[in-house]
Amino acid sequence: MSAAVVRPERLLKDLQAEWVKLGKAEAESSERSAGVLRAVTMTVLVAVEAGEDERKALESLSQLMHEHPARAIVLRLAPERGEPLSGRAYATCWMPFGRRSQICCEQIELSAGAENFGEIPRLLQALVAPDLPVVLWCRSAAIFTHAAFAAIAELADKIILDTRHHPDPDAALLFVDEQLRHGNLYGDLTWTRLTRWRQTVAAAFDRADCRSFFDSLTSAEVHYAHAPEPVSARYLRAWLQSVLGTHFPVSLVHTPCEPDESWQIRKVRFLSANGSFDIERPQRGSAEIHVESFTSKAHFEVQDESALLREEISILSRDPSYAKTVRQFAISH
Amino acid sequence: MSQTNASANPFHDPLRFERRIPPCSVLIFGANGDLTMRKLLPALYRLAYERKLPSGFSIVGNSRTKMSHEEFREKMRTSVEKFIENSPFDAELWEDFAKGLFYVSGDLGDPQCYADLKAQLDAIERERGTSGNVLFYLSTQPSFYASVVEHLGAAGLASHEHGWRRVVIEKPFGHDLASAQELHRRINAVFAESDIYRIDHYLGKETVQNVLAFRFGNSIFEPLWNRRYINHIQVTAAESIGVEGRGAYYQEAGALRDMIQNHLLQVLATVAMEPPPVFEADSVRDERAKLLRSIRIYKQDEVAQHAVKGQYGPARLGNEDVAGFRQEPGVKPDAQTDTYAAVTFFIDNWRWAGVPFYVRTGKRMPKRVTDIAIRFNGAPLSLFQGGGEEPTSPLGAPNLLILRIQPDEGISLRFQSKDPAGGGMKLRPVSMDFNYGSSFGTRTPSAYETLLLDALSGDSTLYTRQDMVEASWKAVEPILNHWDNTIFDLPNYDAGSWGPAASDEMLARRGHVWRIP
Secondary structure (H helix, E strand, C coil): CCCCCCCHHHHHHHHHHHHHHHHHHHHHHCCCCCCEEECCCCEEEEEEECCHHHHHHHHHHHHHHHHCCCEEEEEEECCCCCCCCEEEEEEEEECCCCCCCEEEEEEEEEEECCCCHHHHHHHHHHHCCCCCCEEEEECCHHHHCCCCHHHHHHHCCEEEECHHHCCCHHHHHHHHHHHHHCCCCEEEHHHHCCHHHHHHHHHHCCCHHHHHHHCCEEEEEEEECCCCCCHHHHHHHHHHHHHHCCCCCEEEEECCCCCCCCCCEEEEEEEECCEEEEEEEEECCEEEEEECCEEEEEECCCCCHHHHHHHHHCCCCCCHHHHHHHHHHHHCC | CCCCCCCCCCCCCCCCCCCCCCCCEEEEECCCCHHHHHHHHHHHHHHHHCCCCCCCCEEEEEECCCCCHHHHHHHHHHHHHHHCCCCCCCHHHHHHHHCCEEEEECCCCCHHHHHHHHHHHHHHHHHHCCCCCEEEEECCCHHHHHHHHHHHHHCCCCCCCCCCEEEEEECCCCCCHHHHHHHHHHHHCCCCHHHEEEECHHHHCHHHHHHHHHHHCCCCCHHHCCCCCEEEEEEEEECCCCCCCCHHHHHHHHHHHHHHHHHHHHHHHHHHCCCCCCCCHHHHHHHHHHHHHCECCCCHHHHHHHEEEECEECEEECCEEECCHHHCCCCCCCCCCCCEEEEEEEECCCCCCCCEEEEEEECCCCCCEEEEEEEECCCCCCCCCCCCCCCCCCCCCCCEEEEEEECCCEEEEEEEEECCCCCCCCEEEEEEEEEHHHHCCCCCCCHHHHHHHHHHHCCCCCCECHHHHHHHHHHHHHHHHHHHCCCCCCCCEECCCCCCHHHHHHHHCCCCCCCCC
């Protein structure tokens, strides 16, 4: 199959033409139109595999765009290994509620099979939006292990993974540890999913009655629902040890649940010579702190992928808590 | 393991977690009033929804009306459901939030009321682990502020062995300089200045805070931010509505007292202040206060030249007849109240000497808008004047920076560009826009959410300090005195217009015109 040559200038020209077309269409559609607003605050490179992975990623991306309008470049790993490189440019638009002008973001798709995927990094150099941060969201474990990954990652100011989808999450985390120690910025959505848990633990220790446990803590338990030990539970253990001391005993306890109760971490228990207190997630959307007879409930919103991305994208600098946790993970590995 | 306290909890991750609020309670005086129901409770509920409030957080409401805890909870639920903005109502979360709502009825003048409140707060501290921290919120009539605070002091509620005690008061902080000083004297006898939070909700608006970010987070504008490059500044706060049933209150206050003395002078100070050495409450407030003290104080015979009083009269707007101010319920037929006020302020310091700051506010104007327009000087030499078919006047189209506070929050910069049509060197002003809504799709917190969170975490950056209050009163008092001693021919502008002609004339004397926002 002979493939059309993919040139960055062509893609950028197509984008330009798209803007002119959108502007005209908007002006013709209504006399009251306030035009089209072109919004770019960063470049987001989205590395996905064709199929379900791609569909979910694009869904999250479109939600993310509303809060972080960006030039999105989708790097699609085609199912056929030999599929040649192809590219196209288009715009996605939406009308924010109560406003008169559409907001549009640029989207470029570069697709290739595994054999030709290495042609992509070169093109990217010309396609990223100038003078703005570049974030690589590598949703595909296959692209993470592809030879082209390093060259793509080099273009990015921050790389976001999701290690729970990786066949060997430990290897991925050891790699992340090494990268963080070299000063590169990495994030992991599996870690981001734990923010609410970590926040609830921290809030519990703000209470006067829980603070009294602090000096006499002897151990902690992280209860998880579904075997094998999820990477999130091990992350949480590493975090607790990064705060409480490398050798602080934190055990992972398997507490089986109904298969339809999909959330993994069910409870964190802190034990001390004076007693214990629990932070529990009995339902998907709520958490409870139990200290003796007092129970406090908190909203535990379920973060979809776009919310997790938003959190990671908002941190484009060193993340000391994360680095310490990953270091602890590596030490105890 | 190492020790910990509320401020040194090693589990916190400031990069990712919301700002930490220590366990605490809020006691609202005037809990049956409009402000509580429309603003305070919806803001606190929203903070709980966003997990920004600590575990065990409690609210105690007080007013004269007899009510049980349960009735108070039900009433608050109704108002939160009704008035919460841009936010879902989660019935399950409410159940838990409501467990922390309590009500104690009582008369503000009766010492027993404060004994009952103390008993309730003590019980909350024991049962809900709030560590004795209490924020008192005075949402009562201003005439009660001082006596409530004195009762708090007498009942031993103003201090606590371990926890903090703070008090929030709503404007007006006095009705003139002397009353503001007297109010402060009485409140300060009970609470230290650092524990007094004078709320000005304008400073809590995201876009007002963004003025600081814009000025001091970027390096390209600050070198131009002075009398060499800026011709003049216009601050507009226009409302399209009238007094909406508040005629009786408003005829005693007026636009100058209600808006300029507090909100707009604070906005002006934010635009014009010097950079603080650090972004900390007292550093920022020192600079604001310094700026307010630099405002030129007019002599009585200078007021007419620099201030314009207006009052709207009846008009037909579209197909609707709109009443004039004097026809509003509760307003005297010969009321001399200012529903419009415009003032030319000068700031006598090295940065701003000679630059007029035009500030205007009014009711029943053509639309609701608040913005700050910074008009830069024209190019020193008009190279292109006469070069095209239409001469471009530097006066007609200079560089203009607009900071839009509400609605359509954002920033626009107007500059000249060559018009490609028709050939020749014809210039046309174009606008470069930053729009909050499109660059940040996130929900903007309401001013009350921001300010309540600040008060609970002990950050007073956005609260007004007494020296700022006094400096603002000093700046407007000569105008108030002059207006009080003069009979004006009112009304002098039609509802739905941009104000009286005298206001345009005030600017015209310096060759300026009000822009139409």
